[in-house]
Structures are given as C-alpha cells and as structure tokens.
Amino acid sequence: MSTVRDRVDMWIKPYAALWLTLIIGGALVLTLALLGAEVYANVVDDEGLASLDIPALEYSQTLRNPELDAFATGFTNVGGGIGMPILASILTAWLTFLSRTWRPIVLVGGAALVSTTATTFGKRLVGRTRPDHSEAVPPYESTPSFPSGHTLNTTVVIGVLVYIMCLQFQILWARITAITAGVIFIIAMGLSRVFLGHHWLTDVMAGWSLGLAWVCMVILAHRLFHLIRKREHAGPAPTFEHPVIREDHTGEEQQGAGTAATHDGGTPGRSDGGPPQTGAGG
Numbered sequence: 001m002s003t004v005r006d007r008v009d010m011w012i013k014p015y016a017a018l019w020l021t022l023i024i025g026g027a028l029v030l031t032l033a034l035l036g037a038e039v040y041a042n043v044v045d046d047e048g049l050a051s052l053d054i055p056a057l058e059y060s061q062t063l064r065n066p067e068l069d070a071f072a073t074g075f076t077n078v079g080g081g082i083g084m085p086i087l088a089s090i091l092t093a094w095l096t097f098l099s100r101t102w103r104p105i106v107l108v109g110g111a112a113l114v115s116t117t118a119t120t121f122g123k124r125l126v127g128r129t130r131p132d133h134s135e136a137v138p139p140y141e142s143t144p145s146f147p148s149g150h151t152l153n154t155t156v157v158i159g160v161l162v163y164i165m166c167l168q169f170q171i172l173w174a175r176i177t178a179i180t181a182g183v184i185f186i187i188a189m190g191l192s193r194v195f196l197g198h199h200w201l202t203d204v205m206a207g208w209s210l211g212l213a214w215v216c217m218v219i220l221a222h223r224l225f226h227l228i229r230k231r232e233h234a235g236p237a238p239t240f241e242h243p244v245i246r247e248d249h250t251g252e253e254q255q256g257a258g259t260a261a262t263h264d265g266g267t268p269g270r271s272d273g274g275p276p277q278t279g280a281g282g
Contacts, residue, residue, distance in 0.1 A: 053200040057131055060195045069137045069196070076192045079150040088112065088157045095164050104164050108157060111218045115156035115211065119149040122210075128203070136197030147206040148199045151190040155211025156218075158182045163219050186211075 077083050088108060095104040123144035130136070130145040143149075162182035166175045190204040 053202055056194055056201040057135060057197060060197065061135065063195065064137065072192045072195050073137065073139075076150060076189065076196060076198070079154040079189045084150075084153055084157060088161070091161050095161070095168060099164075099168055103167075104161075107164060107218060107222060108160050111156050111160045111214065112153065115153050115214055116149075118210065118214070119147065119152050122147050122206075123149070128200075131197045131200065141198050145199055146203045147210060148190065148193050148203040149207070150193055151186075151199075151204045151207030152211045154189045155186050155208055156214055158186055159212065159215035160218055163215070163222075 078087060092104045092108045096102070123146065126146040127144050128146035130141060130143075133140045159182065162178050165178040169175060169178070186208070190208055193199040193204055194201050
C-alpha cells in the first residue's frame with residue numbers, strides 16, 4: 001500500500017500544476033469543439049440552431065441606416081484578409097519589442113496559420129450559401145458562408161494577443177482592459193457580419209466556438225511548455241539578451257552565445273545582480 005502511495009506522490013504532487021492545467025484546459029477545449037460540431041450538425045441538417053438565422057437576419061435589416069451601414073462596413077474590413085494581418089502584425093511587433101522574446105510571433109503566427117487553414121477547408125467542406133445579395137449591404141461576398149472567416153480568425157488572433165498581453169503586463173487594470181477590449185472586439189466583429197447580411201448567425205456562432213477552442217488549445221500548449229521548462233531550467237524565461245540557462249557536464253551554469261554566466265550570485269540571465277525583468281515569463 002505504501003508503495004502505491006509513494007508512486008502517486010511521485011507522479012501527482014510534483015506535477016500538480018501540470019495535471020491541473022491539462023485537465024481544465026482539455027475539458028474547455030473539448031466543450032468548445034463539441035459546441036462547434038453541434039452547430040455544424042444543425043446547419044447541415046438545416047434545422048435546430050439554423051432556425052435562428054432568418055429571424056436574426058430580419059432583425060438586422062430593421063436596424064440598418066446609411067450611417068450605421070458605413071460604420072459596420074468599415075469595422076468589418078478590419079477583420080478581413082487585409083485589415084486583420086495589418087492589425088495583428090502591429091500588435092505582435094509591439095509585444096515582441098516589449099517582451100524581447102519570440103513568443104508573440106510564434107504564438108500569433110502559428111495560431112493564425114491554423115485558423116486560416118481551418119476556415120478555408122471548412123468553407124469547402126460545408127459549401128453553405130450566404131444570405132441573398134438583396135438582403136445584404138454591399139460590397140457583396142460570394143465565397144461559401146460556413147464558418148465565418150472574419151469571426152473565426154478575429155477570435156483566434158485577438159484571443160492569443162490578449163493572452164500574451166496578460167502575460168506581459170502584471171497590473172490588474174491593464175489585464176482587465178485588454179480582456180474587455182478583446183471580448184468586445186470579437187463579439188462586435190461577429191455581429192457585424194450578421195448585421196451586414198454577409199453571414200448567417202450560425203456561421204458566426206461556429207466561428208466563435210471553434211476559434212475559442214483553438215485559442216484554448218494554444219494557451220494550454222504554451223502553459224504546459226512553460227511548466228515543463230520551469231522544471232528543467234532555473235531562472236526567468238529566455239529573452240533575446242538572455243537565452244535559456246543550461247548546465248554543462250561539470251554542473252556549472254552556462255548561457256547561450258553572447259551572454260555572460262552568472263557567477264556573482266545575481267539573477268540568472270543577468271551579470272550585474274540586478275532585479276529580474278518585468279512581465280510574466282514563458
């Protein structure tokens with residue numbers, strides 16, 4: 001009995017954070033993925049959730065006027081094939097400069113690549129027709145409707161950017177501001193597609209659920225990597241100036257090329273013994 005308890009303690013206690021992250025993150029990803037699959041099933045069957053589409057479109061038409069139409073068109077262009085890459089590049093470059101790591105480029109670039117690919121294959125797989133041009137606001141779109149690419153890609157890119165901002169900034173109000181702005185932007189982008197008659201509501205719902213599922217998966221993968229890295233390497237997360245600290249065969253700490261080792265008792269990654277960098281690592 002003691003042997004079993006010892007084995008449990010050996011595998012559970014040291015990796016408690018790892019297991020907790022994996023279980024919670026995995027459950028969230030699975031739930032959102034199943035929600036997206038349910039929306040897809042109802043769209044294909046042309047029943048269930050799809051019954052929301054026509055009422056939502058009709059209600060949107062009652063809200064339209066020239067000024068609001070122009071504003072919504074300009075806003076939805078931000079989430080398009082030109083606007084979103086520009087916005088994502090600016091924010092990613094800014095976060096890369098602040099964090100002095102490749103993390104923003106890797107996370108945002110990788111997440112966006114997968115979401116764009118999923119959008120393309122999803123549209124080809126379902127081949128759903130958009131609302132009729134007579135019910136939409138120009139300029140009209142003719143590609144397949146399901147899922148909403150604007151919604152899916154905006155959810156993924158903005159979601160990952162908000163996550164990185166929360167890692168970078170330790171101040172609570174900064175994190176709350178980033179999360180609030182991101183949520184409003186994502187919701188507004190999806191609703192603008194329905195308002196303009198470019199997508200059905202279920203197209204947008206699928207974009208939200210699938211996008212959030214992928215964001216959660218990216219965050220889960222990064223947190224697992226971060227937890228494992230912390231167990232293997234002492235000190236703060238690697239940056240451009242301070243790469244990962246490793247141990248050579250003599251047991252002495254060494255850093256990557258161009259960085260001095262810390263033999264004076266200072267913070268790992270610094271040779272002057274100064275305080276660690278601000279911002280969350282990983």
